[in-house]
Amino acid sequence: QVRLVESGGGLVQAGGSLRLSCAASGNIHSVNAMGWYRQAPGKQRDVVATITRGGTTNYADSLKGRFTISRDNAKNTVYLEMNSLKSEDTAVYYCNAETYWNREYWGQGTQVTVSL
Numbered sequence: 001q002v003r004l005v006e007s008g009g010g011l012v013q014a015g016g017s018l019r020l021s022c023a024a025s026g027n028i029h030s031v032n033a034m035g036w037y038r039q040a041p042g043k044q045r046d047v048v049a050t051i052t053r054g055g056t057t058n059y060a061d062s063l064k065g066r067f068t069i070s071r072d073n074a075k076n077t078v079y080l081e082m083n084s085l086k087s088e089d090t091a092v093y094y095c096n097a098e099t100y101w102n103r104e105y106w107g108q109g110t111q112v113t114v115s116l
Contacts, residue, residue: 002105004095009110013084016114020080022095022107028097034071034078038091038112045094051078085114086103 008020009082024031035050043087049059049069057069068081 002028002031002097002099004097004105004107006093006095006107006110011111011113011115013115014085014087015096016085017080017081017083018085018112020082020095020110020112022078022080023076024076024097027099028076029102030098030101031052032100033098035040035096035098036069036078036080037094037096038089039094039109040091043091048093049080050096082112085112087114090114 003025004022006022008018008022010018012018033050033052037045038048039045046062048063049057049067051069051071053073059095060065066084071078079090089114092109093112094109097105
C-alpha cells in the first residue's frame with residue numbers, strides 16, 4: 001500500500017506561481033513513476049506531468065515550459081512547480097504513484113484556483 005498526501009494548492013492570481021508537493025509513504029520501494037493529474041469541473045482527469053524514479057519526465061504538451069515536475073527520492077516527495085498560471089489551470093490536482101507492477105495509487109487532491 002502507498003499513501004500519497006498532497007499540499008500546496010490554493011488561490012493565486014493569473015500570472016502567479018504555485019508549488020505543489022506530494023509526500024509518499026508506505027511501500028514506497030515499489031513505486032516507479034509518480035505524477036500529477038488534474039481535473040477541472042465537468043471534465044475528465046488529464047495527465048499534467050510524470051517522472052520516473054530515474055528522473056525521466058513527461059509533460060502534457062500544452063503545459064511544457066510553464067510547469068516543472070521534480071522528485072526527491074530521499075524524501076519520497078514529488079513536486080510540481082507551476083508558473084505563469086492561467087484561469088484554465090484551475091482544477092483539482094491529484095498526485096499519482098505507479099508501482100513496478102502497474103498498480104496505481106492516488107492522493108486526495110488539492111484545489112488550485114487561478115483568479116483573473
